[in-house]
Amino acid sequence: MASGDFCVKIATQPVMSAAEEVSRQFQVPGRLVAIEMIGTGNVNDTYRVIQRTTFSEEQFILQRINQAVFKDPAAVMMNIKAVTDHAHRRIDAEADQADRIWQLPRVIPTLDDQAHFCDEDGDYWRALSLIASTKTYDKVTNPQIAFEAGVVLGNFQRLISDFPIDELQDTLPGFHITPGYLADYDSVLADNPEAKKRLDVSTEAMRLANFVEKRRDFAPLLEDALSRGELKLRPIHGDPKITNIMIDTFTGKGTSIIDLDTVKPGLVHYDFGDSARSSCNPAGEETKNLSQVFLDTDLFEALVSGYLREAKNFLTEADRNYLYDSVRLITFELGLRFFADYLAGDVYFKTTYPDQNLNRARVQFALCESIEARESLMRSTLEKVQ
Numbered sequence: 001m002a003s004g005d006f007c008v009k010i011a012t013q014p015v016m017s018a019a020e021e022v023s024r025q026f027q028v029p030g031r032l033v034a035i036e037m038i039g040t041g042n043v044n045d046t047y048r049v050i051q052r053t054t055f056s057e058e059q060f061i062l063q064r065i066n067q068a069v070f071k072d073p074a075a076v077m078m079n080i081k082a083v084t085d086h087a088h089r090r091i092d093a094e095a096d097q098a099d100r101i102w103q104l105p106r107v108i109p110t111l112d113d114q115a116h117f118c119d120e121d122g123d124y125w126r127a128l129s130l131i132a133s134t135k136t137y138d139k140v141t142n143p144q145i146a147f148e149a150g151v152v153l154g155n156f157q158r159l160i161s162d163f164p165i166d167e168l169q170d171t172l173p174g175f176h177i178t179p180g181y182l183a184d185y186d187s188v189l190a191d192n193p194e195a196k197k198r199l200d201v202s203t204e205a206m207r208l209a210n211f212v213e214k215r216r217d218f219a220p221l222l223e224d225a226l227s228r229g230e231l232k233l234r235p236i237h238g239d240p241k242i243t244n245i246m247i248d249t250f251t252g253k254g255t256s257i258i259d260l261d262t263v264k265p266g267l268v269h270y271d272f273g274d275s276a277r278s279s280c281n282p283a284g285e286e287t288k289n290l291s292q293v294f295l296d297t298d299l300f301e302a303l304v305s306g307y308l309r310e311a312k313n314f315l316t317e318a319d320r321n322y323l324y325d326s327v328r329l330i331t332f333e334l335g336l337r338f339f340a341d342y343l344a345g346d347v348y349f350k351t352t353y354p355d356q357n358l359n360r361a362r363v364q365f366a367l368c369e370s371i372e373a374r375e376s377l378m379r380s381t382l383e384k385v386q
């Protein structure tokens with residue numbers, strides 16, 4: 001079925017052979033050599049495709065978009081195409097003044113010039129250019145990497161800061177609206193007897209539920225500031241966690257941010273908070289050792305320096321006042337999302353072992369506590385760094 005057509009799920013196929021089949025549908029020269037599944041994403045399936053011609057090798061990223069999460073994959077692709085075209089133009093225009101070569105994935109069109117391909121199973125696929133010679137980290141211990149993560153996020157937000165938000169669709173309604181996640185959590189417990197049972201039989205789940213109760217009033221903090229007009233919506237990345245930051249293997253500098261599914265109007269604070277919670281916890285979000293989870297203030301200072309180097313000119317005073325809260329809030333929110341998903345029976349985040357979402361929630365809540373304990377230090381870092 002051609003991309004862009006309405007399509008319904010009618011058959012299933014082993015995933016790898018589906019990827020092989022679909023890889024031919026994009027405008028990339030050469031013949032298929034290999035496809036490997038890569039990435040640690042919790043939502044989409046990601047592959048690296050290697051093709052060769054007689055004299056060259058072409059590698060690209062092929063992804064199957066998770067339609068349980070993204071109900072309108074065509075809108076996701078329209079946002080990505082519009083924002084990357086805009087950012088590519090700015091990167092080119094500024095290239096001579098930049099201290100590095102900035103990269104950003106390009107949407108590779110299908111054979112009939114669409115931004116996605118819809119297969120006969122009703123799955124949506126996209127191809128993106130591969131960012132060459134880069135490394136990613138799933139945990140950070142070196143402040144230099146935290147600095148680079150800050151630079152990359154700040155630069156991306158700056159590049160898209162003049163993109164009109166009314167040209168972006170809301171591809172994931174409710175994304176990062178913390179009070180909405182609290183309401184979802186409440187309704188899972190109220191409407192799903194299995195969820196209530198999972199809570200009642202586990203003292204650890206009870207402890208997490210208690211943790212949530214104590215922070216109920218804090219959940220609307222950013223949304224309230226938005227309603228009062230103190231903060232405003234801008235184009236944001238939405239998911240700038242450390243695994244989405246690409247570091248150049250030759251120069252050691254940050255060169256790109258990937259995973260642009262959640263680019264949409266939002267608060268830049270969601271991005272900053274997500275970057276800090278993922279780049280400043282040296283144990284990473286999948287650790288099972290809670291005692292190693294903490295907010296490392298040296299990593300935080302490095303991240304803030306990198307971020308503000310790029311972002312200080314477009315952030316207002318009010319924006320800056322909410323940066324500490326954004327780190328605490330996004331960490332709490334992600335813990336709540338993992339916990340609610342555990343209670344609901346793992347319906348949103350992919351898992352590889354039982355109780356993984358419970359464990360992920362424990363990690364984020366431990367990190368949240370550590371952030372609360374370091375509030376005054378983090379606030380003074382945010383004031384001190386110029």
Ligand code: GN1
Pocket residue numbers: 040041042043044069238239241259262274285334
């Ligand atoms: C999901 O798919 P991935 O791993 O990039 C999630 C983010 C979470 C993240 C936590 C669309 O991102 O919001 O912060 O897991 N993305 C979506 O690892 O829900």
Ligand code: MG
Pocket residue numbers: 041043239259261
């Ligand atoms: Mg993502």
